[in-house]
Amino acid sequence: MKSGHLLWLAAVLAVGAEAQAPAPLTRDCGECPEMLLIPPGEFRMGTRPGDPEADRATGEVPEVLMSLGRPFFMAAREITVGEFALFVEDGGYDPPRGCRVLSGGQWVEDPERSWRDPGFALPPAPADPVTCIDWEDARAYAQWLSARSGRSFRLPAEAEWEYVARGGTDFARYWGTAESRQDQPVTLACDYANVLDAGSLDLTALRLRNAACRDGAAEVSQAGRYQPNAFGAYDMIGNVREWTQDCYTASYSGRPRDGRAWTWQGGCGLKSVRGGSWASEPSRARAGARDAEPPGRRQSDLGFRLARDFERADAPADSASGEADAAPGAAAPAQP
DSSP states (O other): OOHHHHHHHHHHHHHOGGGSOOOOEEOSSTTSOOEEEEOOEEEEESOOTTOTTOOGGGTOOSOEEEEEOSOEEEESSOOBHHHHHHHHHHHOOOOOSOEEEEETTEEEEETTOBTTBOOOSSOOOTTSBOOSOOHHHHHHHHHHHHHHHSSOEEOOOHHHHHHHHHTTOOSSSTTOSTTOSTTSOOOTHHHHOOOSBTTTHHHHOOOSOOBSSOOSOSSOOOTTOSOOOTTSOOOSSSSSEEEEEEEOOSOOTTOOSSSOOEEETTOOSOEEEESOOTTOOGGGSSSSOEEEEOTTOOBTTEEOOOEEEOOGGGSOGGGOTTTTTTOTTSOEEEOO
């Protein structure tokens, strides 16, 4: 592990993440995404019962206290078209055609669309987040990257995702609380996120509430275009929705409180999806908002980013023993 990361982590543990600049970026291989070292910490996962945007049906209420006891790495940006193309070219894996796309204000299945051509007004650029990717596609990419790099890449646990999305705050949106309600004009959103904004309505034909600003993108935008949060993570809210490791349940009851993923032996019918997208109204573009999709869903607002555990090789030689044990992203098996 680079000395700059160690010094940063030591400072965070001493005075708190909110008082520090974002972690230095690290890249584990030439094909690997830039990763952020995320410090351990506690946070309240979910939404307060009195919050006017809270969606009780999804299980985001009540809050639960989470304690992430070890650092981990999270990708600074969503996985891009260019990064996914390297995987397809090298790994011999190519998702089939067929993707849900937005047409006339409705999500419809189009058998000809794919990650190469998700039906946007302009062809996807290499730096755009890849979409039309299902859960197994994302996992296959993580496995390929792990083999290439010697590191253990994976999808983030849902708790890890929300911890990073909050950026050390308890706000619904990491850029502040003053405009973090749908019944107020949400204008700062366009500096930090690509969400359903005033400039998107004509192209998307969506008849939903929108952010009262213009973010310069009616559909997907380049990964990392907007301002990051305090951890240095881009697009945690907006741009594309993101797969997590977890099986989805409409309750936080019974899940591990240490940040591990909530998974079931034999798989599950729904996976947790987070973050909102370019097509999401403000109430769905929040750190605490939850969504769920079948693992086989491919949709043109659905992508992913990667995480990985803090491994033995990341620790200094004289303290490597024990550092990699019980990493927070390890899955916690559960029964439905």
